[in-house]
Amino acid sequence: MEQVIANGLYLGAQYAMIALGLTLIFALMNVLNFAHGQMYVIGGFVTYTFYGQFEIPFIFALLASCATLAILGALIERFLFGPVIRRSSREESTMLLAAGIAFLLDAVILLVFGEKQRGVPKIVNGVFNWDFRIIMPYDRILICVIAILSIVAFISFMHFSKTGRALRALAQDRVAAELMGVNVKRYSMIGFALGAMLAGLVGGLLVTITGVNLGMGGPTSIKAFLMVMIGGAGVISGAIAGGFILGMLEAVGLAVLSQYGDITYLAIFIALMVFLAIRPQGLMGKPWG
């Protein structure tokens, strides 16, 4: 039981970070970023290249991942999403664009990093063992702690810094924010870069445990969508709640349902349908209309 909770927390911390980036981009731009999983994969590959191949200390490789994705995100917002959002009045066209970008990033990953599964050496060795009730390798604990610290840092950044305040204003009401003197164009770009950076950070963290390969992008995006739907789209607390809930459900599901085969996600989806029938906007989302 303790083991299941520990696994759930570990999964939840990383899921929450993936969902945070997605929900941030959604809140700011009203864009469903299909390419989020691909951004995560790129983050993983950059860390692999720097830490695994060039043997630069892990922390710097992680920073390189963040920087790469932040630049990539800013460019995508500047030259692709920005113009399309300004010119079209329907949200569908941004979704098409997002799908196109997901394909593009997949193609870039294939050309630059190849299709092989890649892994890196462990960052810390050893296994934490509490009387055989909780067994967890130290590197997982470390990653979990880093993830939680990053979430705390992100929330305090959004709450206490000037940029964070501007981003929150933008998420609440674009026009009102512009009238109050927020540079909407600039902060949209910063927000998108920040969301992409979070994806890169998780990718860099998880490459030390699960490794990284080309095919991980799509499933990661799907999990992120699940979390965002549980918590409510565009709400930061919702993304965190959704991430931890999904992590916990997955851990419990794997422990309880494993004798029936691989049906955890089937069960989660059915539960989600029932939940959405009662509360379509998710746990903390705002009702539309």
Add this chain to the structure above:
Amino acid sequence: MSLKDARRILALAAFLISVFWLIPYLIAVSGYWNFYFTLTSVALLSVASAGVWLTFYIGRINIGQGAFALIGAYVSAILVTKAGISFWISLPIAGLFAGMVAVLIGLPILRLRGVYFAMITLVLTEVVRLAALALPITNGAKGIVSIPLPSELSIFGIVLIPDFSAIENPKLAFYYTACALMVACYAAMYRIVNSRLGQLCRSMQQNEELALSVGVNIAYLRVIIFAISSFFGGVGGAMFGAIAQSVYPSSFVVKDSIDFMLNCFLGGLGYVFGPMLGTLVLYFGWDLLFELGKYQLLIYSCVLILVILVLPNGLLSVRLSRILWARQ
């Protein structure tokens, strides 16, 4: 008005003649038989895309058509291999089953809108794939293979459709069947759009609350449309399974669901025949780029992004806007 009608009938006749006579003739002359497979796939994928287009018509972004195509393919395959039912009977059953699933799932999820609906339908595709892997009747990852070719269909001893395994060229037979299916599907779509139901759908697309307030039963309407949409998906998927003679959980994946959506976008959401054109262009574009090897996906996605930047309303918008322009 009559001139417009005449032009429409002429265009329809030209389309039918080219699909059922000109293309087989040209293929027979050039001897490029593999072309049939491509065109058959396009016809079937455009049937499934038509379903997606219909859900767009009520203002929902549907990325779950792959799920219903997979359901249809499995239902038909199981009925043919395990119950020994004729393929031609299993085809409508597959569609109806997909439609029924759509009603069950649609009742809760059609309350969602916009991005929320898009996300849940995307997840649905993945869940149906997982279900196909987990359930015993679908035979897991091994899939259902060596499905027999469609047998003959006869009523009172009159043979309507001959046994496909007895025909010397099943490719041609599949081509005709798929095209007939496509024509029937788009005729039905055209009928729906130009009917009272279509007008109600347009009112819903513009503003659901307003439609509700003037007495449109939107809860009923959206489930019906979603069921019709999934019926198309199921039939398309079942036919696809019959041609490939096999069904795997990976026959229709998230990528396919997204492709169905892209077909509709590319052709243009404002035009009934948009998905058909979109499917043709995307499928052929992808095939042509195959020559480029590993740069295929890169160029494909770049072209896609360029199209959305330049033509946000789809390919058909070019032609129609130019005609309107000339008239003014």
